Amino acid sequence: MKADDSGIRWGVEQRLEFIEFRLFWEGALNRADITRYFGVSVPQASNDLSRYQELAPNNIEYDRSDKRYLASKRFKPIFLKPDADRYLNQLRSISDGVLPAQQTWLSNTPEFESMPLPRRRVDPAILRALLATIREKRSIQIHYQSLTRADAMWRWITPHALGSDGFRWHVRAFCHEERIFKDFLLPRFLDLKGDAEPGAPAEADHIWAEHIDVVLIPHPDLTKGQRRVVALDFGMTGESIKVPVRLALLYYFLKRLNLDGDAERRPSKEQHIVLGNKADVRAAMKRSQEQTPLAA
Amino acid sequence: MKADDSGIRWGVEQRLEFIEFRLFWEGALNRADITRYFGVSVPQASNDLSRYQELAPNNIEYDRSDKRYLASKRFKPIFLKPDADRYLNQLRSISDGVLPAQQTWLSNTPEFESMPLPRRRVDPAILRALLATIREKRSIQIHYQSLTRADAMWRWITPHALGSDGFRWHVRAFCHEERIFKDFLLPRFLDLKGDAEPGAPAEADHIWAEHIDVVLIPHPDLTKGQRRVVALDFGMTGESIKVPVRLALLYYFLKRLNLDGDAERRPSKEQHIVLGNKADVRAAMKRSQEQTPLAA
DNA sequence: GGGTGTCAATATAGTTTCTATACGTACTTT
DNA sequence: AAAGTACGTATAGAAACTATATTGACACCC
Numbered sequence: 346m347k348a349d350d351s352g353i354r355w356g357v358e359q360r361l362e363f364i365e366f367r368l369f370w371e372g373a374l375n376r377a378d379i380t381r382y383f384g385v386s387v388p389q390a391s392n393d394l395s396r397y398q399e400l401a402p403n404n405i406e407y408d409r410s411d412k413r414y415l416a417s418k419r420f421k422p423i424f425l426k427p428d429a430d431r432y433l434n435q436l437r438s439i440s441d442g443v444l445p446a447q448q449t450w451l452s453n454t455p456e457f458e459s460m461p462l463p464r465r466r467v468d469p470a471i472l473r474a475l476l477a478t479i480r481e482k483r484s485i486q487i488h489y490q491s492l493t494r495a496d497a498m499w500r501w502i503t504p505h506a507l508g509s510d511g512f513r514w515h516v517r518a519f520c521h522e523e524r525i526f527k528d529f530l531l532p533r534f535l536d537l538k539g540d541a542e543p544g545a546p547a548e549a550d551h552i553w554a555e556h557i558d559v560v561l562i563p564h565p566d567l568t569k570g571q572r573r574v575v576a577l578d579f580g581m582t583g584e585s586i587k588v589p590v591r592l593a594l595l596y597y598f599l600k601r602l603n604l605d606g607d608a609e610r611r612p613s614k615e616q617h618i619v620l621g622n623k624a625d626v627r628a629a630m631k632r633s634q635e636q637t638p639l640a641a
Numbered sequence: 642m643k644a645d646d647s648g649i650r651w652g653v654e655q656r657l658e659f660i661e662f663r664l665f666w667e668g669a670l671n672r673a674d675i676t677r678y679f680g681v682s683v684p685q686a687s688n689d690l691s692r693y694q695e696l697a698p699n700n701i702e703y704d705r706s707d708k709r710y711l712a713s714k715r716f717k718p719i720f721l722k723p724d725a726d727r728y729l730n731q732l733r734s735i736s737d738g739v740l741p742a743q744q745t746w747l748s749n750t751p752e753f754e755s756m757p758l759p760r761r762r763v764d765p766a767i768l769r770a771l772l773a774t775i776r777e778k779r780s781i782q783i784h785y786q787s788l789t790r791a792d793a794m795w796r797w798i799t800p801h802a803l804g805s806d807g808f809r810w811h812v813r814a815f816c817h818e819e820r821i822f823k824d825f826l827l828p829r830f831l832d833l834k835g836d837a838e839p840g841a842p843a844e845a846d847h848i849w850a851e852h853i854d855v856v857l858i859p860h861p862d863l864t865k866g867q868r869r870v871v872a873l874d875f876g877m878t879g880e881s882i883k884v885p886v887r888l889a890l891l892y893y894f895l896k897r898l899n900l901d902g903d904a905e906r907r908p909s910k911e912q913h914i915v916l917g918n919k920a921d922v923r924a925a926m927k928r929s930q931e932q933t934p935l936a937a
Numbered sequence: 938g939g940g941t942g943t944c945a946a947t948a949t950a951g952t953t954t955c956t957a958t959a960c961g962t963a964c965t966t967t
Numbered sequence: 968a969a970a971g972t973a974c975g976t977a978t979a980g981a982a983a984c985t986a987t988a989t990t991g992a993c994a995c996c997c
Contacts, residue, residue: 354955354983355679356652372773376945383651386985391946409992412944429763429827433810434739436803443730455775456802456843460890460897463857465876467725477668479751490873495866506752507732511807514729531725532874547752561759570791577786578828580761594756600911601756615896650954650984672974682956687975705964708973 357393360385362424363450364397368405368416369427371453375413378452462512465532474537475516479504484521484543488536489529497535504529505547510597517553517593519545524638526550528593545639552636553593557629560621561586561602566613575617585621592633599630656681656689657696658720659746664701664712665723667749671709674748758808761828770833771812775800780817780839784832785825793831800825801843806893813849813889815841820934822846824889841935848932849889853925856917857882857898862909871913881917888929895926 353361360383367374379390394414398405404420407413435451438444440459446452478485485504490497501521508517508528515528521544548554562585563572576584590598599605604626608619620626649657656679663670675686690710694701700716703709731747734740736755742748774781781800786793800814804824811824817840844850858881859868872880886894895901900922904915916922 354652355681356650356655357983369769370772372776385651385983387945388947388986389984392984395946407945409945410994412993427765427769428739429765429768430739432765432768433763433803433805433827434734434737436810437805437807438730440805441730443724443726453776454803455772455800456849457804458802458887458890459805460807460893461884461886462807462897463875463877463882463884465874467729469723469725469728472725472728473665473723476666476751480668480749490870492867492870495864495869504751506754507729507750508753509729509733509736509755511756511758514732530874531729533870568791571788573791574786574788574829578761578826579759581759586759588757588759590757591754594754597756601758653954683974684957684976685955688955691975703974705974708964 356383357396358424359383360393361397361400364393364414365401365404365422365424366450367452368414368420369422369425370432370451373408373411373413373415373453382450464513467514467531468534471534471537472531475504475531475534478540479506479516482543482547484519484541485537486539486541487529487534488538490533490535501539501541501544502529503544505550506553508553508591508594510594511601517550519543519550519639524641525636526552526593549639550593552633553591555592555632556589557592557595557626558587558622559590559595559598559626561588561618562621564613564617564619565609567617571613579618592629595626595630595633599626652679653689653692654720655679657693660689660693660710661697661700661718661720662746663748664710664716665718665721666728666747669704669707669709669711669749678746760809763810763827764830767830767833768827771800771827771830774836775802775812778839778843780815780837781833782835782837783825783830784834786829786831797835797837797840798825799840801846802849804849804887804890806890807897813846815839815846815935820937821932822848822889845935846889848929849887851888851928852885853888853891853922854883854918855886855891855894855922857884857914858917860909860913860915861905863913867909875914888925891922891926891929895922 360379363379363382364374367378376387376390376394379385379393380387385393394405401421401423404417404423405414406417408415435444435449436454436457437459439446439449439451440457441462474485483503484501486499486501488497488499502518503521504516504518506517508515513530513532515530517526518529519525520527526545526549561579561581563575563581567575572584579586596605602618603611603616604618604620608616656675659675659678660670663674672683672686672690675681675689676683681689690701697717697719700713700719701710702713704711731740731745732750732753733755735742735745735747736753770781779799780797782795782797784793784795797817798814799817800812802813804811804813809826809828811826813822814825815821816823822841822845857875857877859871863871868880875882898914899907899912900914900916904912
């Protein structure tokens, strides 16, 4: 018996999945596609294709004039569950320059582009050191460039988690100087050094641990039909959706969705949703900003 | 000679890269990690580890008491170029629910969370049909729910590209009815049918093809030190950066960066950047909205 | 309309990789 | 001291893969 559940080796399974992926999303593939991506010999690629044909005879057929294998009319994937959001996520990664197209299984895509957003890249050595510090529950001294002070300064922090506002990642950490938990944007780390006992345990970061259910509803000025569309856009059941948000991410969440001000005042054409539990959210927002320094 | 450049088979190379990945980002790994992920036998995993040790003796050492292989102090990756943004991108994909954690090479991550954004998922069958239509340069009839009309309606479009505002993907297509190119949000597609000659060639979509260089500069109200930080955040050289943006994505770009109104009027604490070439951008924006229907 | 190039199928022999199994070692835990 | 765990090594045999060569179908091009 093989260690693998399927009885097929990992490499083979990957190639069969690759064949199916190409057939599903691009409608066709070549023997050469397989040899190029996996570096196998031509006969081996032939072998994989006939193997796939045996396993899924209704999925694939060879077009002699096109000299390519085509997906049949009633194609039914057996190796993968097609996921459009995953496909699109790959497109975005390529467009953002974070994933080389060659390393994906995509080759024959249409023209595409994700809205460009210039951002400084994060230094891998710095992220690596932060991850190690979090893992080992230690503290570290960082050379950090904050927006409030002109010059970067050295300070001790005890990091415990990573958070993102959708664009940029920050590390959630206890600042030894101010004795509170704060967000430190990864691109603003200039250097790191040292290693010491932690300044506070991760559990002490209540703002990070606590969640609030933000209720979103369609903008009241929208017509009934429009409200239905917006409800669908956001996956609402009925005409509202509850989104659990960490207090530590609530500021970013409200800002991103333009819910930090009076969303109802903005024209419904631009602002599709408003808060359903404004008072609760405002209260939570206030709580998230009122941190009292830990006693030393 | 092998087909592979490295002389090592694809499967083996993947495992060696896996070992290195774990050592770099997580600092340690097990024989069991390899057998679990790749489904190879225990001796094979041992073999891979000793092979890696041979190839990179200074990178790895076995900790007998920990019963794990640890990355050495002066670890130097030889199989992969570590990329922090790629690592973080994987975290985001996991957090967004678009990538199962098991399918990544990550296992021992810190706590993390990317800001949640509720969105309707895209139907893979619909995306697949659209991709095929674009590939074959055909037109298709779509059942589309727009925001402006209460009920979804059927209409013919000729799609030619995919675009994203950073959150949602749309297809860029020629609308046969209005005879102009428009964006159709993928989550709003309800159904598809038919197949016909195209209504217009992709080249006719000038708004898609044309780019404008948007110049971003730090908010003038910021102090000198703050401007420097913002410049770093956005990867500016000097104190400005030129971002080439398709006219078809310009609206989303300005809206996302809060540059659609008078950015200078907003408090610099919230609004870090403003436009450096406002007049050009406004003109381009106007152009992107003034589409005249194609003659029939 | 026949030469030429391309891509796929098939066959054979030899090599590499991998599995299954078994046994031994070092260290930790109870 | 005994049990448990993770790693290492060795062996035989199975599976996967390569290199090479031959054949066939089709498109393209003077």
